Each structure stands twice: as structure tokens, then as C-alpha cells.
Amino acid sequence: MDQFKLVATAASGLEAIVGKEVRRLGYEPSVENGKVFFRGDKSAIARSNLWLRVADRVKIVVGEFQAKTFDELFEKTKALPWETYLPLDAEFPVSGKSVKSTLFSVPDCQAIVKKAIVNRLSEKYRRQGRLMESGALFKIEVALLKDQVTLTIDTSGVGLHKRGYRVMQGGAPIKETMAAALVLLTSWHPDRPFYDPVCGSGTIPIEAALIGRNIAPGLNRQFASESFDWMPQEIWQAARTEAKELANYEQPLDISGSDIDHRLIEMAKQNAEQAGFPDVISFKQMQLADFRTDKEYGVIAANPPYGERLEDEEAVIKLYKEMGEVFQALPTWSIYVLTSYEAFEEVYGKKATKKRKLYNGYLRTDYYQYWGPRKPRQDK
The missing domain is CATH 3.40.50.150 (Vaccinia Virus protein VP39)
Incomplete structure (x- = not known):
């Protein structure tokens, strides 16, 4: 896949700052409550993780749709091209949240999304039974807001606030x-x-x-997407080289x-x-x-x-x-x-x-x- 829909999440009140950071990186942001959406290639995944100072995480938006029944959630999740992102051995835990939605049971939504993805991958990779999930980690989230479902894959891993320099901290540290x-x-x-x-x-x-x-605040740390098989190491090397050259x-x-x-x-x-x-x-x-x-x-x-x-x-x-x-x-x-x-x-x-x-x-x-x-x- 050449282009991705990406979302940088942020604490409430900080979205506009993240939007400015995204724009400075050369991408066009769309700012919503707690989220900044933008489109970019694989390089955008690496560069946004390295450079965004105020965002919590950078995620790939795999799909967005309406769902009011579990059957709808299952079928629309299964219809998404998960094999584009997840290799056969991918480890993919599913987390979730639901706000003001008909499908309010988060554990049920997580289980259904997991089952739909397993079914999709089993068919595409022509495998029967349980997937091994012994490879790279792809954290998936199902988020429901007023019956609108958003399915994402986390590219950051540990939250972006973890720069790697804070070896010691007091009792109530600021992020x-x-x-x-x-x-x-x-x-x-x-x-x-x-x-x-x-x-x-x-x-x-x-x-x-x-x-x-x-x-760049992420210059001295690692990210989950560095282990994705479709993210070439050359992309990360180029992004880090750019960051080092831009530092004063x-x-x-x-x-x-x-x-x-x-x-x-x-x-x-x-x-x-x-x-x-x-x-x-x-x-x-x-x-x-x-x-x-x-x-x-x-x-x-x-x-x-x-x-x-x-x-x-x-x-x-x-x-x-x-x-x-x-x-x-x-x-x-x-x-x-x-x-x-x-x-x-x-x-x-x-x-x-x-x-x-x-x-x-x-x-x-x-x-x-x-x-x-x-x-x-x-x-x-």
C-alpha cells in the first residue's frame, strides 16, 4: 500500500498543536476532538513517529463504517483488507472502547473483531484452524462512537511520551x-x-x-512499526538521517x-x-x-x-x-x-x-x- 490514512491521537486541548506539527512535516491535517487525521506514505509513518512532540500515538486507520449489530460489525470488519497489513504469523491483540453506541459491550466487540480478522486471514492465507501469532506485534483497536466504528493499527508501540531520557522521576511527573x-x-x-x-x-x-x-523527540527510541515486514528499514534509516541533519x-x-x-x-x-x-x-x-x-x-x-x-x-x-x-x-x-x-x-x-x-x-x-x-x- 502506497498511501495510508493516519491518525495522531492527543490529549484534549492539544489537537491544534499536533495539527501544526503535522503540517510542518508536509502533510495536510484534519483536526477533530483528540485526533488529527492526515494521509501519507510509509515515510510519513516513520517521520510522524520521530517528530511529533505532542501526540500520544500514530495509528493506521484500516476502516471506518456504521454498525448497530454484531453481525454488521463482523461482516464489515471481515471485508477490510487485513492481509495488506498483517502477515500470516502476526500477533494482533484487539483492544476497544465504546461511547454512546448500540454495541456497548467492549469485550464482545473485541471478540467479534478478532474473529472476523482471523476468518479473513485464514481465507486469504488458505490456513485452517488457529493462527500461530508468533511474529511481529500489531495492536488493533476497535473504537465505537455513536455507532460509528473505527478500526486502527498502532504504529508507535510504547506511547510517544516515552522519549527514553527520563531515567528518574518524582511523585507526580508531567508527561x-x-x-x-x-x-x-x-x-x-x-x-x-x-x-x-x-x-x-x-x-x-x-x-x-x-x-x-x-x-526529533523520538530520535533515540524504537517503534512498533519498525518490525512490520512491509516497512523497509531503509525508510527508517532515511527518516533518522533527515532528523539528524535537521538538528542544530x-x-x-x-x-x-x-x-x-x-x-x-x-x-x-x-x-x-x-x-x-x-x-x-x-x-x-x-x-x-x-x-x-x-x-x-x-x-x-x-x-x-x-x-x-x-x-x-x-x-x-x-x-x-x-x-x-x-x-x-x-x-x-x-x-x-x-x-x-x-x-x-x-x-x-x-x-x-x-x-x-x-x-x-x-x-x-x-x-x-x-x-x-x-x-x-x-x-x-
Whole structure:
């Protein structure tokens, strides 16, 4: 197959960012709730897995149809060209979900889809009885929404947030994909200072460094589709070569992070070293109240503890008040804070220029944005 319909899944609120990433790769996106659809060849599968910073997974859409009965689900699934994707020895577990559909029993839907695919492959490969399923892994999902069925094959394997650099983490780490989104939603450019005052194990500063040097986030990991027999290794080699050539490893960066917990700072340093930034990001144990700088036109992006994690509203209020007081002394800086605490602006002491609704896992949060002035252009 030369062209595929692909879907990049994403957390609610982040679809537009993924859509922009897809467009930058040269593909035309169609953005829906939690999903970005696009068409591409085998190279698109490799390149999107390597480059998409904010997407959760990249999947092949095998088929879409309406089904209100189990017979319909079976026959329409069986009619799809599964042999195009699955070799005779393919291992293909089926997962599922159903929302507001007549066929609400997910286990039954999974079993029927599995049976339909087995029947199709048995006929096409002229095999009787059970398939061995001893080869490469093809994870299939049947998703039903208001009786509309979508059948997909996962090309990513482990979720795309698993970059491979996070060797250590704190108690409530932010996903790498969300951290990348927080950076991309700021006005930051690599020639400006970037600071995370509550950096934890360092995820946001590390993602900023990857973005600042244009390093593909998936460059140092493997993907499920690398084992698909119809995906030539030359495709992956070309995609990785392209990524290495596009990286700007010499780009100077001024990125720093601090945290009150010395153990987290040690974790952040180890994670940064694993990511290839041992001397690029500056991490320091420090109370937020002690932050001072003479630098201008910087960007602060923070994912501070919110009540759900501290179970101590007084500590949360104290931290947010401190933020407002400390950041008031940075008139040229742009400040971005992610929190689920609804009274944040009141406690912080200033109304945000803009706030954006995001879901951090299943938790609804707001990204409060305080835009600083534009950095003046320097005369050549």
C-alpha cells in the first residue's frame, strides 16, 4: 500500500498543536476532538513517529463504517483488507472502547473483531484452524462512537511520551508530550532565556532544549512499526538521517530550572544527561522566592503543585502568592503557569492575558498566560 490514512491521537486541548506539527512535516491535517487525521506514505509513518512532540500515538486507520449489530460489525470488519497489513504469523491483540453506541459491550466487540480478522486471514492465507501469532506485534483497536466504528493499527508501540531520557522521576511527573505542549504554547525562541521555577525532575526544561535545538523527540527510541515486514528499514534509516541533519546541536541555549527539593534536582540532572544536555541546562536547588535575574525578555513555564497533589491548600496559596510577587519584578518576561486551582488569578494577584483549557491526564487544568512585551529587534 502506497498511501495510508493516519491518525495522531492527543490529549484534549492539544489537537491544534499536533495539527501544526503535522503540517510542518508536509502533510495536510484534519483536526477533530483528540485526533488529527492526515494521509501519507510509509515515510510519513516513520517521520510522524520521530517528530511529533505532542501526540500520544500514530495509528493506521484500516476502516471506518456504521454498525448497530454484531453481525454488521463482523461482516464489515471481515471485508477490510487485513492481509495488506498483517502477515500470516502476526500477533494482533484487539483492544476497544465504546461511547454512546448500540454495541456497548467492549469485550464482545473485541471478540467479534478478532474473529472476523482471523476468518479473513485464514481465507486469504488458505490456513485452517488457529493462527500461530508468533511474529511481529500489531495492536488493533476497535473504537465505537455513536455507532460509528473505527478500526486502527498502532504504529508507535510504547506511547510517544516515552522519549527514553527520563531515567528518574518524582511523585507526580508531567508527561513529556504535555511538557512539550507547554513550551510550544509560549512565545519562547532559542535566543531568549527559559526558566522553570518548579522543575521537578526536569521534564519541561529538557523538552525546551529538544525544541530549541530542533532535535526529533523520538530520535533515540524504537517503534512498533519498525518490525512490520512491509516497512523497509531503509525508510527508517532515511527518516533518522533527515532528523539528524535537521538538528542544530550547536544552537546556544539559556535554559534553567530550580526546585526546593534537592532530590528532584539530582533527578533532573541525570535526566538531562541522559537526554544529551549535561552541560546545557542549569539546574539548582532553590526556593522560588529567592529567584532573581537581570536578564530580559525571558520565558517562564511552570507546572507547580496544585491542590490535588499537595492536599494542602494553604501551601498552594502561599506558592502562588510568591509567584505573583517574584514575577512582578520581571516586567519584560512572559509567564505561563499550568494549574487546576480555579482561584489562581486571584491569589497570584493579576488577571492572565489569556488562559487555555488543557487536560493534564484526566484532570482539567488552565494554562494561564501572561504575555511580556515583544523583544526589540537588534539592528544588523
